[in-house]
Amino acid sequence: MDPSELLRQHGLQVTAQRLAVLAAVSGRPHSTADDVAEAVRTEIGAISRQAVYNVLGVLVDTGLVRRIQPAGSPARYEDRVGDNHHHLICRTCGRMVDVDCAVGAKPCLSAADACGYEIDEAEVIFWGYCPECLARGPDPAEG
């Protein structure tokens, strides 16, 4: 779909910055806000940090972009929304990849005892070591 149309459909004004941010997140999933700013600058020359946060915030609010905030890392953004996939992060190199849910469709939304809470999202992050870091031998810091 035409990105401009996408923005309009969600009641958002179309600006060069928004198009560039959208393109940056699409083209490089799991980017940090800083990565996005870099990419946008490559594309349209310049953007303020505030505009990046602002645009990302608006996109997250309208559901066009998903925000992921792993421990010890700045927030990351991706445009894969609408499904229930999770994330897998290497403790050594920090690389993040998508994984589909193990048990089926949205199993994680059914906690055994929700204490009366109305759950609308499950954030699942798997921590471990990627094949390359495993091949490179055990990390000295990990024993």
Next chain:
Amino acid sequence: MDPSELLRQHGLQVTAQRLAVLAAVSGRPHSTADDVAEAVRTEIGAISRQAVYNVLGVLVDTGLVRRIQPAGSPARYEDRVGDNHHHLICRTCGRMVDVDCAVGAKPCLSAADACGYEIDEAEVIFWGYCPECLARGPDPAEG
């Protein structure tokens, strides 16, 4: 168990700060580092911010305390370790409660396609609204 003994058993020196931090985390689970510092100051008068981070880090390393880092929130700490429980956070009031795993024991460690990663931990956080915030009516900010 006597907290002092607990520390010794894990090869840690016993200090007033460590005892107080341990007590603070035990007495008020899901505390932030700042909450812990407050509680410790109430208990023993004073502690430096660095010491709080230091002690919490040591306790997490030795497995006496677990660190949770939800999106958009500072790190939180709890002393319920050794089981595979997860957390449930209210989007409105920010309250966090424990929930047991829906599917059984450590189901979340079995991602369908781990891409060759060796997974050693699954961090699961459920987001939603607590009964009280639901009873209080829908949040204007949420539609």
Next chain:
DNA sequence: GCGAACACTTGACAAAGTCCAGATTTAGAC
């Protein structure tokens, strides 16, 4: 009680993100 190792304090520093006032750009009407 003494000494070595460990832990705590203090202060500077860094990263990530937010707030605010003012200038610029966009959308819509004429």
Next chain:
DNA sequence: GTCTAAATCTGGACTTTGTCAAGTGTTCGC
């Protein structure tokens, strides 16, 4: 094409969370 109102973007200061490094104080084994 031009105008106006509303939304957006810019730039700088600021807050929060956490880390680093050097020096001082405390704990533990003898």
